[in-house]
Amino acid sequence: MTEEVLVADHTIEYTYTRSTGPMIGAFLTGLRDGKIVGCRGADGRVIVPAVDYDPVTSEDLSETVEVADEGVVTTWSWNDRPLLGQPLDHPFAWALVKLDGADTSLLAAVDVDDPSKISTGSRVKARWAEERVGSITDIAAFEVV
Amino acid sequence: MKSFLRDVAIVASATFETPSEPSRNEVEMLLPVIHDALGQVGLSQGEIGFTVSGSSDYLQGYTFAFVGALDAVGAWPPIRESHLEMDGAFALAEAVAYLQEGHVDTALVYAFARPSRGDLDRTLSVQLDPYTVAPLWPDARGLAGLQAQAMRDSGRYGDVPDVTPTYVGDGVTAVILATGDRARELTKTPVWIRGIDHRIEAQMLGLRDLGSSASTKLAGEGAGATNIDEAYLHVLYPHQELLVKDALGLDRQPVNTAAGPMMVGGLERLATAAKSIAGTGKRAVATATSGACMQQNLVAVLEGAAA
Amino acid sequence: MSETAEAPGPVTIVETPIHLDYKFTPGVAQSRFLRALERGEITGQRCPKCQKVYVPPRGACSMCGVATDEEVKLSGKGTITTFCVTQIPSPGLVPPYVTAWIRLDGSDITSMFLIQECDPAEVRLGMRVEAVWVEESELVPDLGNIKYFRPIDEPDAEYETYKDYV
Ligand SMILES: [Zn+2]
Numbered sequence: 001m002t003e004e005v006l007v008a009d010h011t012i013e014y015t016y017t018r019s020t021g022p023m024i025g026a027f028l029t030g031l032r033d034g035k036i037v038g039c040r041g042a043d044g045r046v047i048v049p050a051v052d053y054d055p056v057t058s059e060d061l062s063e064t065v066e067v068a069d070e071g072v073v074t075t076w077s078w079n080d081r082p083l084l085g086q087p088l089d090h091p092f093a094w095a096l097v098k099l100d101g102a103d104t105s106l107l108a109a110v111d112v113d114d115p116s117k118i119s120t121g122s123r124v125k126a127r128w129a130e131e132r133v134g135s136i137t138d139i140a141a142f143e144v145v
Numbered sequence: 146m147k148s149f150l151r152d153v154a155i156v157a158s159a160t161f162e163t164p165s166e167p168s169r170n171e172v173e174m175l176l177p178v179i180h181d182a183l184g185q186v187g188l189s190q191g192e193i194g195f196t197v198s199g200s201s202d203y204l205q206g207y208t209f210a211f212v213g214a215l216d217a218v219g220a221w222p223p224i225r226e227s228h229l230e231m232d233g234a235f236a237l238a239e240a241v242a243y244l245q246e247g248h249v250d251t252a253l254v255y256a257f258a259r260p261s262r263g264d265l266d267r268t269l270s271v272q273l274d275p276y277t278v279a280p281l282w283p284d285a286r287g288l289a290g291l292q293a294q295a296m297r298d299s300g301r302y303g304d305v306p307d308v309t310p311t312y313v314g315d316g317v318t319a320v321i322l323a324t325g326d327r328a329r330e331l332t333k334t335p336v337w338i339r340g341i342d343h344r345i346e347a348q349m350l351g352l353r354d355l356g357s358s359a360s361t362k363l364a365g366e367g368a369g370a371t372n373i374d375e376a377y378l379h380v381l382y383p384h385q386e387l388l389v390k391d392a393l394g395l396d397r398q399p400v401n402t403a404a405g406p407m408m409v410g411g412l413e414r415l416a417t418a419a420k421s422i423a424g425t426g427k428r429a430v431a432t433a434t435s436g437a438c439m440q441q442n443l444v445a446v447l448e449g450a451a452a
Numbered sequence: 453m454s455e456t457a458e459a460p461g462p463v464t465i466v467e468t469p470i471h472l473d474y475k476f477t478p479g480v481a482q483s484r485f486l487r488a489l490e491r492g493e494i495t496g497q498r499c500p501k502c503q504k505v506y507v508p509p510r511g512a513c514s515m516c517g518v519a520t521d522e523e524v525k526l527s528g529k530g531t532i533t534t535f536c537v538t539q540i541p542s543p544g545l546v547p548p549y550v551t552a553w554i555r556l557d558g559s560d561i562t563s564m565f566l567i568q569e570c571d572p573a574e575v576r577l578g579m580r581v582e583a584v585w586v587e588e589s590e591l592v593p594d595l596g597n598i599k600y601f602r603p604i605d606e607p608d609a610e611y612e613t614y615k616d617y618v
Contacts (some may be wrong), residue, residue, distance in 0.1 A: 077290020219517020
């Protein structure tokens with residue numbers, strides 16, 4: 001017996017409310033105030049975004065370090081099909097950006113209209129959102145300098 | 146590499162895969178495949194000592210789908226069971242560990258997924274850091290592209306292929322494990338698991354060296370992946386084959402790669418490797434990967450006892 | 453302290469919404485069940501091994517781990533095996549209201565439904581009830597077709613007949 005199997009639109013939607021912890025809190029507070037805040041790791045490196053525990057030794061980290069809102073692309077990819085929720089609604093590049101003063105890279109969208117306009121080593125600068133609320137989306141995107 | 150307290154073999158397996166399963170739910174997909182695997186060695190579910198599965202509820206959009214899937218094994222009288230929100234290959238590693246305790250001699254490992262019902266590139270972003278990454282909804286393909294570019298920039302891999310669209314497939318795989326004499330009793334051609342190890346890297350992509358796979362390398366060492374005749378690699382995008390071969394030092398061996406359904410593909414690699422070398426006396430390596438840009442990697446070394 | 457605006461404090465909480473869209477399919481067995489509801493019928497499936505009848509059918513016997521495909525049409529009458537009276541308001545429900553586990557005649561599993569057209573004080577284990585459906589023109593492939601169950605004029609079921617389901 002074959003019968004048409006039912007299909008229904010189904011949306012899973014939930015807003016999680018999360019405690020940030022002190023260091024991610026400092027990073028998000030920084031974004032709200034228009035600054036990018038990292039922290040000093042156990043080996044002296046500056047990690048951005050700030051993290052609560054050292055990624056190698058798991059020690060508690062507490063020293064915040066402000067870094068520039070400008071830096072260098074360490075790797076990138078082209079996104080020709082932006083999806084719901086992504087930072088930009090037109091094609092853009094994803095990139096890991098090592099901000100000046102940081103030793104690690106941050107994932108971000110780079111607003112370029114063509115993949116020929118970005119490469120590893122490109123200098124990029126944050127474009128801040130008009131309204132900042134303490135979220136990673138306070139950085140609207142990066143732009144090639 | 147540490148030796149096992151008890152030898153464990155893959156004695157049977159079955160798999161089903163399709164780009165998009167139009168009608169059956171997870172249980173309806175699992176039933177024939179589990180029964181096929183059990184039937185190959187004449188076992189009934191009641192004779193299975195430990196049952197463990199790998200899947201992700203987000204892929205089917207059905208909360209606690211892994212509990213619903215238990216309908217396919219008949220959890221009565223109550224069974225010893227466990228579940229991982231990971232590829233079924235990692236569930237197999239748990240089964241191997243469980244069998245070391247010596248309470249039971251057989252295990253059923255299965256994995257299932259039906260990601261065709263949603264948008265896999267978006268769904269996978271919920272496994273990312275919820276504070277500073279997931280709110281950007283990075284697509285899995287875009288993140289894999291960062292990895293491919295980092296490989297190009299490293300200059301170590303020659304031509305690095307472009308990232309393909311994220312493979313979407315539905316399917317299930319079931320594997321039966323047995324220890325020592327029980328394995329020899331169940332089949333003339335047990336495939337012994339000589340080593341298995343898995344490692345995970347940091348979640349922050351910016352902390353990782355995306356131009357190599359440190360976790361695959363360590364897992365390979367842990368599993369004793371040397372003197373390999375054939376390789377069965379779980380790679381989600383073409384460039385990842387180069388990373389895994391580099392990490393495991395594979396150069397001359399025949400390499401067979403597949404992506405497979407998310408959460409199923411790794412277990413399928415182990416099952417396929419076992420089927421291919423059963424009875425041949427050959428030694429194969431099989432891998433499984435999970436997470437953004439291969440965050441977690443498993444390496445298993447299999448030996449097909451000569452018939 | 454005056455109510456003047458102060459500099460905002462540090463961020464300690466963040467909201468992270470998740471929104472995922474699916475084309476959900478319930479599978480072969482449950483699609484059949486929902487199609488039957490659309491016709492105003494309740495169907496189950498019988499396990500070929502233990503003979504238990506499941507409603508809703510899920511395509512498998514969860515006790516035996518085998519596929520089920522024999523369809524069984526049920527009458528829509530059943531027996532209350534346990535119940536609770538809720539005194540707290542809930543959307544669309546005026547307290548006190550009664551929720552009961554009902555073993556449908558011919559099935560081997562209980563399902564939860566509302567009990568109405570009855571004083572909550574009179575609801576009891578063993579009480580015989582029947583399904584009350586929406587108008588025929590309103591039938592859709594949804595369990596919501598059954599608005600609630602109501603008592604029927606039959607003697608209570610003997611405890612022995614439903615003791616395994618309490
Ligand atoms: Zn049964």
